[in-house]
Amino acid sequence: MNELLAQHTAFFKELVGSERFSTGTSHRELHVRDISAHHGSLPAGVIFPVTTDEVAKILAFCYGNDIPMTPWGAGTSTEGNPVPVCGGLVIDLTLMNRVIAIRPADLQADVEPGVLRKELNRQAGQFGLFFPPDPGADATIGGMIANNASGVQTVKYGATRDNVLRLVAVLPHGEVIHTGCKAPKSSSGYDLTRLFIGSEGTLGIVTEITVKLSGIPALRMAATIQFPDLASASQAVGILIGSGLGPAALELLPPGLICLMNREKGLGLAEVPTLFCEFHGSSDPVIEETAALARELCEECGAVGFRHASDEAGRTALWRARHEAWETIHRAHPGLESLIVDAAVPISAYPEMVVFAQSAVDRAGVIGYVFGHAGDGNLHVVLVGDIRDESAWAKLEAVNHAIVEEAIRKDGTCTGEHGIGIGKRKFMPLEHGASYEWMRRIKTLFDPKGLMNPGKIF
Numbered sequence: 001m002n003e004l005l006a007q008h009t010a011f012f013k014e015l016v017g018s019e020r021f022s023t024g025t026s027h028r029e030l031h032v033r034d035i036s037a038h039h040g041s042l043p044a045g046v047i048f049p050v051t052t053d054e055v056a057k058i059l060a061f062c063y064g065n066d067i068p069m070t071p072w073g074a075g076t077s078t079e080g081n082p083v084p085v086c087g088g089l090v091i092d093l094t095l096m097n098r099v100i101a102i103r104p105a106d107l108q109a110d111v112e113p114g115v116l117r118k119e120l121n122r123q124a125g126q127f128g129l130f131f132p133p134d135p136g137a138d139a140t141i142g143g144m145i146a147n148n149a150s151g152v153q154t155v156k157y158g159a160t161r162d163n164v165l166r167l168v169a170v171l172p173h174g175e176v177i178h179t180g181c182k183a184p185k186s187s188s189g190y191d192l193t194r195l196f197i198g199s200e201g202t203l204g205i206v207t208e209i210t211v212k213l214s215g216i217p218a219l220r221m222a223a224t225i226q227f228p229d230l231a232s233a234s235q236a237v238g239i240l241i242g243s244g245l246g247p248a249a250l251e252l253l254p255p256g257l258i259c260l261m262n263r264e265k266g267l268g269l270a271e272v273p274t275l276f277c278e279f280h281g282s283s284d285p286v287i288e289e290t291a292a293l294a295r296e297l298c299e300e301c302g303a304v305g306f307r308h309a310s311d312e313a314g315r316t317a318l319w320r321a322r323h324e325a326w327e328t329i330h331r332a333h334p335g336l337e338s339l340i341v342d343a344a345v346p347i348s349a350y351p352e353m354v355v356f357a358q359s360a361v362d363r364a365g366v367i368g369y370v371f372g373h374a375g376d377g378n379l380h381v382v383l384v385g386d387i388r389d390e391s392a393w394a395k396l397e398a399v400n401h402a403i404v405e406e407a408i409r410k411d412g413t414c415t416g417e418h419g420i421g422i423g424k425r426k427f428m429p430l431e432h433g434a435s436y437e438w439m440r441r442i443k444t445l446f447d448p449k450g451l452m453n454p455g456k457i458f
């Protein structure tokens, strides 16, 4: 549906005013692509609600009038998750951007879904607190919930799923429900909070969230650890995780990507397989002792270099380079698109998985950077190519397929953090077997007409 009827337009304008509802081409075109190469179908209109009540009225009207609905956060997804595939109405949540309350005594905050992660951390920081899940992008909390996003600190603090207590959600037909509670734990009934987390906007729209906050660590130390090959670097990952040293970040970077980062950011790192690592502690001696132990363990795995520093500038530069890896790769290959592999496996299978992925890239003769949130067994391969060249793009798809199938064979998953969206739907039957049918039944129970973010996950 690429056009709305006059009575639809009149209803939306009456509800929110003309300044928060648009059928203009520029607004519609801004809501048809995320950062992936997936193209959608131009939405007929974009609406910007500011209250739960408005969301409820919009959804009830759309449901009654068979208008497809797609929720939208910051649009930073990598699998087409917020891309409308049936046109209809895009519901942009970015104006619902109030941090309603920060409650330091409970280590919690109540927020609206359009609050950006960095803004929440800026406000929580005034109380010495932060919200740990950290996708590189400045995503909205609603988008992070819908994709169950995570990031470099997930190895210590968990994914979004582990940091949310309670939601207010509007179901596709407009009913408002509350899930969970503000107690730190609960055994009460089915966990609808976690059903919504990772549902990619296919079950309804989240309009209020209670998140858990953590204390900002007193001291942080970043380390770069160099290895002769990818296999020894990835073996050290399991050793560090099992050591009890509790790394707060543990990332694997390949020589090709370090080379691009050096060129763009002047990091001056040796261009060999490297682990970027971070430890948190309460005093200098504790942190130094942790570094010494980590160094010893890595050297036993063949590490050839170990540099660590607690200075904030060096640490920030390192993590900034890591967070901007995707942009750095794109800037190095202008005019090309990327396909991002996001497989995850049990930590013991990580070394084999890394070697498998690198050889799949080499065998196919394509451009591909193998890296990832190693501490979570999460492997990214950014495959780069010309999407207009069908046979070249088919080679990237084949590499993606081979890596995902291998990850599933190793009891892993096709997506550690980016979600299914459009791009990974094809792997769902293989990964979930009969459970996939039960997921479909849940979707049908919430959304019998299939109007809520259609074409995603299923």
Ligand SMILES: Cc1cc2nc3c(=O)[nH]c(=O)nc-3n(C[C@H](O)[C@H](O)[C@H](O)COP(=O)(O)OP(=O)(O)OC[C@H]3O[C@@H](n4cnc5c(N)ncnc54)[C@H](O)[C@@H]3O)c2cc1C
Residues within 6 Å of the ligand: 034, 035, 070, 071, 072, 073, 074, 075, 076, 077, 078, 081, 082, 093, 113, 134, 135, 136, 137, 138, 139, 140, 141, 142, 143, 144, 145, 146, 147, 148, 149, 150, 151, 152, 200, 201, 202, 204, 205, 206, 207, 323, 324, 326, 327, 417, 418, 453, 456
């Ligand atoms: C440079 C870069 C690095 C990244 N690194 C990481 C990373 O390390 N880890 C990681 O996990 N991700 C990463 N991502 C992906 C992305 O940032 C996350 O998936 C993020 O959670 C998307 O949030 P968003 O606000 O952009 O949501 P959008 O992309 O706008 O939407 C995401 C999904 O949420 C739905 N949605 C949005 N708001 C709501 C709501 N209120 N209620 C219900 N559904 C809703 C949408 O329909 C869609 O399905 C990265 C992206 C970029 C560009």
